[in-house]
Amino acid sequence: MLLHEDYVVKEREKSEKIVRLNVDPEKIGYDVQQVHRVLLEDDERFVALESLGGPPSQRIALVTVRDGQVVDGLPSREVAALRSKVIEAAGLASDPAADSKTVEQKSSVRSEQAAPMRRVRFAKTDLILDGERHEATIKHILSNAASRVFIHSTFIRADVVEKFLPELSEAVRRGVRVDMLWGQSEDLEEVATSRRAIEALRANPQIADLGDALKIHPFSTGSHAKILIADSRKGGGFLAVVGSCNWLTSPYKSYEASVVLRDPQIVADVVGVLANITHRHSGIWLDVTNELMRLATQIAKLPSPKGPNATASVVIGAHHNRFVLEARDSARSRIFVTSHRLGPVSESAIIAPLATAASDGQVKGSVFFGRNTGAVKYQTRKRIIAEAASDGVIVEVVESPRLHAKILAWDSDSMVISSLNWLSADPMSYVEPAEVGIFLCGTGLADAVVDNFTSACEAAEVTESR
Template structure:
């Protein structure tokens, strides 16, 4: 059996963090305090009435006594417990007040440069390149070589790996990183030296690297290239979420989007986050009175902006931001209306906000550039209220603002803590649909799903028709239409600069040959990006299906929501047909 050494490049770094440490009160502890506020009980009586283990009762009482909310009293031969006066004061609060301690400490970490996973420093032994070369000078060695390197990581996963369950991040600052290597040994299919956890993707890369080495009788060294962690390879996998969905959660056409953002500004309780691909001064200033009204109620608004393939429009956005910041009305509210100076390089369109009605957060994902739109175009977005999928959206906002150099901002901390809060919230209504975030290159999977699953109809809209994406879309949907006679309708608003009129006519004719109807739409102005099939499958997104290329160096260049729910596709298609008439 050939033995191969594999050197995995990593970054080893250190974060200086400020934490709040302290486990929140459990529902059982709260219920016990309520019971003891009404009457005295022994631990045995509490366990019997609550039908919970006596050990859990005792552990809960100990915590409550440490807080000064429960006291001990003796009746004949029985030890009983009751609430103190301060315990009675808090017992019937909706949540027991928590008193965490603030702690500042340093956390050492390792990020592998092949996959981008985060490890505690103690999980891996890593060495400098010089030490690895010295240790392996008589061995067969493969150096894994990432084509791109950096700290472009998922902040949520980062803190989940490095913080304890009872720790809440307040602030973090990077103390720098250094390049190191983890030295692994591969014997057949066995990899020695990996951290003790499930690492299927990293293990696969290591085995492929080892197998790439030809059998040789003498020790040799070689490179094995991998894309690396900043190549937009779709590392941020998402999961299906069972959610409650109402057809009213679909935001269709321009006027509906205008009403949606005005409602967000009117209803917000404390925070609004808006990510718009670009910003237009007139559109922004048109919403300013509504922003000012929200700010007067104590709402803080964060404005993020992203990528645009048109250099002139990108320059226009930067110019608009500069002019907006010079306005006296903006300066007056600059502490509450924060226009972030950097581009996220993303084409995603997102709003996340809470509500003064119930304090819960909602998210909007879709096609609308909220801060540059005049709301005259046909748009398509979806409103999400289930805490788990809203947390997924927040996690991706955190990824968008995470700089490649590892700088940790206050906004990242805010997103990380908000996501953690949302993960703990129960749904407010029973689920009736399945939804999932769709990120970057994963959009292509849904073209193939439509091809494989559709039984009656495929419907697609794109703002633009370009030379890059539409041939692959046509080949997949065309094959479906030709094979099964399924209705396939594709609509676009305009062609890109590279596609001339004659190319557009040729594309329409080529599509017709494949059994696909390709239709330019001038009224209403089409900006929606939709893929839907049959009656209950739809994907609303920021990706221009017929011109965009989601495979890019930006992790979350495009973001959409796929949903399976009764009537969702039919509702979207019917609404679009009415808007065209």
């Protein structure tokens, strides 16, 4: 597949009919695992990507299309989606009424491939629910890591990182390396606060003593995901934790929800997503991107435990909406949603699908949130709650415990635990992988989550009444 400089293409445009299939890297990016699959044969192994030392440059592939068929210019490997888009663009270009701008807009490319469904072994004890268990989990992971820990949080607070200095220091003494990454925030001040926190941490002598073993990345990844990845001294394998907890800023007092994943296939999928996150915002492959890509490949080759009892899949960006529709169409008794904030999108994104499911009187729709966004005032909140009730959906504000969990659960077995604020963020507007969650379906898993949340609310009411 031959790539050309832009000036070469412009020169050929003077004598040839060329249609540009434009791709916005801010909206599209590319999947580093797909790059791996395209470039390497089965017997080849990814080691690293060497930088040329210069700034990133853009090259253009020229593809020849005649009579609706690609003649030349695409790789020998099958790239069906790209081939289809190229043929579509060529067809639009043959329309005399279509100008180049129209062709470019209609021919823009967006990845719509969902993550694979995995058969996994999952225990209910690997559901992490409430703030204290999340704090215990990150301490346990740091204390038991064998060599590597990756932490991705929305933003960073110096005092929270410093709280884990005993575990971090002990881990570094054992030879563990820790990468801390941070990403998207809706509040620009919080982004600035994260950068100030990093400066404060670098000035901390105890942090400085950890040297290169602790790397706090200075850039924002642009992702809202909350992910922990680490290996273990006990089993030797890697695990991944995905959910709602901002590991590097949380006071660990809120009701949170995360899942611990241990099956190699789904863990490899999460590692691959984190590899994408590290390069997606800038488009530059960093050393940590190389390492995560290599790690994902290694983990994926490990055998899965026998006796799978659940189905799991990574849920990325706009694919969250797929599971809302799945719940709407397949639920038989209950759809349950928790979210940090209630926003303007709540009616179309969640309440309307739940109302559709509840219209036959068989499905109970319940939605819980902790606070409003700034765009939703008190009267608007009252209206949303009242109109939802008239459509058979209960919408309630939860003041205690402080609610930060992002859960979609239906019937007894199926759920998505995520970083996505279901009631205030439109998943269709986010660039993958801005939001990351996990779909799980296994006997009684949704029941376990809903029961735990109900018990936490009841316990909070008893405490407040004393």
